[in-house]
Amino acid sequence: MAVPRVFVSSTFYDLRHVRSILASFVTSLGFETILSERGQIPYLPEQPLDESCYKEARSADIFLLIIGGRYGSERSESSTSSQDNGIPSPERSSVTKTEFDEAYSLGIPMYIAVEKAVLGEYHTFSKNRNVKVNYAHVDDQRVFNFIEHVLSKRVNNPIFPFDHPSEIEGWLRMQWAGLFRDSLITRRETARIRSVEEGIRELTEVNATLQRYLEVIVRSVASSRFDPAEIIGTENARLSDVRTENALLKSNLFMHFMRDHLVPFDVLYPILKMSSSVKAFAEKLRSCILAGSGRVRCGMLDKYVENDNPQNSFVRDLTEVFNIVHGHRFVTTVTSTTTTSTPMNDAVQEGGGTSSSSSR
Numbered sequence: 611m612a613v614p615r616v617f618v619s620s621t622f623y624d625l626r627h628v629r630s631i632l633a634s635f636v637t638s639l640g641f642e643t644i645l646s647e648r649g650q651i652p653y654l655p656e657q658p659l660d661e662s663c664y665k666e667a668r669s670a671d672i673f674l675l676i677i678g679g680r681y682g683s684e685r686s687e688s689s690t691s692s693q694d695n696g697i698p699s700p701e702r703s704s705v706t707k708t709e710f711d712e713a714y715s716l717g718i719p720m721y722i723a724v725e726k727a728v729l730g731e732y733h734t735f736s737k738n739r740n741v742k743v744n745y746a747h748v749d750d751q752r753v754f755n756f757i758e759h760v761l762s763k764r765v766n767n768p769i770f771p772f773d774h775p776s777e778i779e780g781w782l783r784m785q786w787a788g789l790f791r792d793s794l795i796t797r798r799e800t801a802r803i804r805s806v807e808e809g810i811r812e813l814t815e816v817n818a819t820l821q822r823y824l825e826v827i828v829r830s831v832a833s834s835r836f837d838p839a840e841i842i843g844t845e846n847a848r849l850s851d852v853r854t855e856n857a858l859l860k861s862n863l864f865m866h867f868m869r870d871h872l873v874p875f876d877v878l879y880p881i882l883k884m885s886s887s888v889k890a891f892a893e894k895l896r897s898c899i900l901a902g903s904g905r906v907r908c909g910m911l912d913k914y915v916e917n918d919n920p921q922n923s924f925v926r927d928l929t930e931v932f933n934i935v936h937g938h939r940f941v942t943t944v945t946s947t948t949t950t951s952t953p954m955n956d957a958v959q960e961g962g963g964t965s966s967s968s969s970r
Contacts, residue, residue, distance in 0.1 A: 617644040617670035619709045621682035628676055631775040635782070636674075644670060658686035660705045664712045673713040674782070675706070677724040677757060681750035682706050707756050714766065721785060722760055723778045726771040732757050855879065857934045863927040864934075873898070882935045891932050 616636045618629055626647070633643045644650050644666050653662045660683075667673065682704045703711070714720060724732075727747040734743070735754040748754065760767050770781045825842055858864045858879070867873040877898060885891035 613640055613642050614671040615642045615644055615669070616672045616674055617667050617709070617713065618674050618676070619667065619706050619713075620676035621678060621680040621704075621706060622647060624680045625676050625678045628678075628775045628778070632674065632676075632778060632782075635775075635779045639786070641672075660686050660708070663705060663709055667709040667713045668716055668718075670713060670718055672786075673710070673718045673720050675710055675720065675722045675760075676778075677706075677722065677728060677753065677760075679725065679728050679747045679749055679753065681752045681756070704752070704756070707759065710760070714763065717766070719789065720766050720768070721782060722767060722769045723772050723781070724757065724769055726773050728753065729757070729769075729771045854935055858882075858931065861927075861931050861934060864931050867895075879935075882932065885932065888929050888932045892928060 618632060618636075620629060622629070629645060629647070633645055633648070636643045646663060651662050651666045653659055684702045685705050685708045710720075725747070731745045731747055732754045735745070735751065736758070745751075760769065768785070770778065772778050772781075828842065855875075864878065867878060868875060873895075878895070881894045881898060882891060885894055
């Protein structure tokens with residue numbers, strides 16, 4: 611039976627007793643530990659030793675980081691796992707920091723324990739950055755940079771100060787119990803969502819059937835007073851707008867404009883519909899904001915209008931928002947015998963984006 615694999619990352623010589631105690635604790639829970647000193651990391655002869663550590667860190671289910679007073683060995687010169695190749699030695703990442711970055715990049719649950727004395731000296735360091743201090747519990751100020759790097763993460767960076775390994779055991783016991791309970795809740799919610807999705811699929815089919823019935827009825831009772839094609843086309847357009855609005859409300863950038871910069875929906879949506887390209891949308895939005903419909907700074911929009919580089923993350927998000935509308939804009943033509951849908955917008959490519967109608 612598969613069991614959770616816990617990667618224990620730290621410097622070795624100063625924390626070997628902590629690693630040993632925590633390894634026994636992890637094993638007592640029925641989990642598998644990954645420790646380099648116990649031969650649990652397979653090394654490849656054609657690669658530097660630390661590369662194998664990074665590979666195992668990426669394959670772990672849980673990442674346990676212990677930070678003490680030693681910075682530890684620097685990552686190998688030929689390593690390709692991190693992005694600091696060519697950086698001078700004083701700024702080069704340690705093996706432990708690189709293990710952390712590799713695991714964090716994959717969203718592996720992180721648990722970070724820091725010696726209390728080291729954490730205390732970090733607070734002193736953070737208030738005296740330009741003062742040369744000989745710290746009693748830290749051999750390299752890059753330890754403080756590492757702690758700061760961990761703290762800078764927005765999520766998945768819980769830090770627990772400790773004096774004795776038993777304190778870490780108690781903390782991990784509670785944390786992993788909570789993680790297990792959350793997993794059970796997620797399983798239940800997934801089952802409920804699956805049931806709801808099945809019901810939605812059935813309702814969708816029922817709705818399609820009712821729509822076909824309605825079209826037949828409308829055509830059969832049509833008179834000179836109204837056009838059945840116009841009625842059906844109007845309703846299809848309305849439903850398309852509802853679907854588009856729902857998709858927009860799931861867009862992070864669209865919600866960012868509404869929530870953080872107070873640009874209302876009834877301003878953003880018409881601008882999107884009227885714009886023939888992503889650049890035109892950016893220009894119209896910028897003009898609207900400058901006119902007072904919101905309080906966002908226009909710096910990013912200015913940069914986009916000047917140079918719509920598709921590699922820019924803001925440009926990609928802006929293009930995605932634009933394509934939500936123009937990737938779904940179809941005009942439905944109803945005749946006496948057939949109903950056809952044709953793309954209404956051919957200008958998506960003009961803004962540097964690609965049409966998303968095939969993927970949505």
